[in-house]
Amino acid sequence: MDQAQLDLTANHKLSGSCLDRRLPPKHTRSSLLNKDEFIHNVRYEWFLYLRIPDRLHGQLLLSDVIKYRVFDADYVSTQRWKREKKTLVEATRQPKLMAEPSILIPKMANELSLRLHEG
Secondary structure, three states, X not given: OHHHHHHHHHHOOOOHHHOOOOOOOHHHXXXXXXXXXXXXXXXXXXXXXXXXXXXXXXXXXXOOOOOOOOHHHHOOOHHHHHHHHHHHHHHHOOHHHHOOHHHHHXXXXXXXXXXXXXX
8 A cells, every 4th residue: 555655646646566466356357457467557446446335335425326325315404495395396307296295195095005906
């Protein structure tokens, strides 16, 4: 790591000599090497990115990536919800969210009842 940090500081990029060949499993190493048997920097970088979620056991928070976000990251504050409820609901473009609950709930209950008695 120290060598990698020095490389980044001095050259603004990593040299092949500071990439740890022991990290990738044996079955993956061959796909990370270039023709000269050195590790290909870009492939190695992608390999590391793909390993991050496994290593952190899903405890990674990336605000733009839905798969690894915590559930409450999308919550809207109460004040904003009160001010902009109509606009926020319309922005979802979900017909069931925009429908009146007094009409939607009986309709959904009827559909579920029909499905239950179909089979």
